[in-house]
Amino acid sequence: KAGVTQTPRYLIKTRGQQVTLSCSPISGHRSVSWYQQTPGQGLQFLFEYFSETQRNKGNFPGRFSGRQFSNSRSEMNVSTLELGDSALYLCASSLEGTQTGGYTFGSGTRLTVV
Amino acid sequence: AQSVTQPDIHITVSEGASLELRCNYSYGATPYLFWYVQSPGQGLQLLLKYFSGDTLVQGIKGFEAEFKRSQSSFNLRKPSVHWSDAAEYFCAVGSNNNDMRFGAGTRLTVKP
Numbered sequence: 001k002a003g004v005t006q007t008p009r010y011l012i013k014t015r016g017q018q019v020t021l022s023c024s025p026i027s028g029h030r031s032v033s034w035y036q037q038t039p040g041q042g043l044q045f046l047f048e049y050f051s052e053t054q055r056n057k058g059n060f061p062g063r064f065s066g067r068q069f070s071n072s073r074s075e076m077n078v079s080t081l082e083l084g085d086s087a088l089y090l091c092a093s094s095l096e097g098t099q100t101g102g103y104t105f106g107s108g109t110r111l112t113v114v
Numbered sequence: 115a116q117s118v119t120q121p122d123i124h125i126t127v128s129e130g131a132s133l134e135l136r137c138n139y140s141y142g143a144t145p146y147l148f149w150y151v152q153s154p155g156q157g158l159q160l161l162l163k164y165f166s167g168d169t170l171v172q173g174i175k176g177f178e179a180e181f182k183r184s185q186s187s188f189n190l191r192k193p194s195v196h197w198s199d200a201a202e203y204f205c206a207v208g209s210n211n212n213d214m215r216f217g218a219g220t221r222l223t224v225k226p
Contacts, residue, residue: 004157031212043204043216056213090157098208099165102148105157 002027004093004106012112018079021109025072025093031055032074033103034066037088046089049074050097078111086113116141116207120217127195128225135190135220137205146208147188149179152219153201161203164188175199200224 005024013019025032034046045058049068066076072093078085088110092103117140127133139145146165150158162173169181179190188205202221208214 033212033214035216042218045213045215048212050212056211058213092158092214097212098146098214099210099212102146102160102163102206102208103214104160105150107157110155 004091004104006089006091006106006109008109009107010110010112012114013081015081015083015113017081018077019081019111020075020077021089021091021111023074023076023091023093023106025074025091026104029093029095029104030072031094031097031103032068032072033092033094034074034076035090035092036060037090037108038086043090046076048097055097081113083113085111087111115213116145116209116215118205118207118215118217120203120205120220122220123218124221124223126223126225129197130194133190133192133195133199133222135203135205135222137188137190137217138186139188139205139207140186141207141209143209146214147179147181148206148208148214149173149177149188149190150204150206150216151175151201152204158204161190195222195224197224197226 031050033048048056068074088108090108092105094103119138148163149161164181205217
């Protein structure tokens with residue numbers, strides 16, 4: 001079966017712009033989580049969605065937002081981009097959450113803010 | 115919230131030697147524990163997981179990990195390392211709140 005698909009793979013944006021990243025989970029998976037990975041901060045939890053509802057949120061400013069559609073596909077949006085937002089953004093899907101076996105990760109979207 | 119510590123930032127082992135990567139967690143209840151591996155520029159691949167039951171769990175690529183509640187540890191082991199094992203390894207702890215927290219990672223270098 002197809003894995004977790006993230007688009008685009010690479011993105012270059014200018015400071016102050018906004019960006020939308022997309023994630024298509026494994027078919028049948030209803031939980032989608034987003035992580036930011038940087039060399040300095042490592043893997044940081046952004047938020048988790050289940051059945052179109054945000055269930056959990058990490059410690060990120062309100063510029064970071066997300067949503068999930070009825071087909072479980074998810075998008076995350078970052079507004080007013082800052083240089084520090086440059087990172088690898090990883091999406092992960094699971095049947096229903098952590099307790100159902102852990103998450104399968106996509107290959108990520110590499111965002112560069114200039 | 116739960117947290118994970120991976121004490122070793124970088125480990126170098128010779129090919130064919132044994133490997134142990136350390137992981138300590140902090141969580142008030144029984145945790146869900148995971149080990150992931152990441153190759154450069156790629157996403158994370160699940161190596162193994164512990165939910166309950168047998169404290170020694172087997173994973174893919176010949177890896178195993180042992181859950182020790184008394185030490186709050188979940189160390190990853192492999193009896194004989196291959197050059198293709200060079201990568202970054204992440205320990206993670208999950209909870210019923212569905213937010214999985216990762217350690218800082220351990221970078222493994224394999225010497226020929």
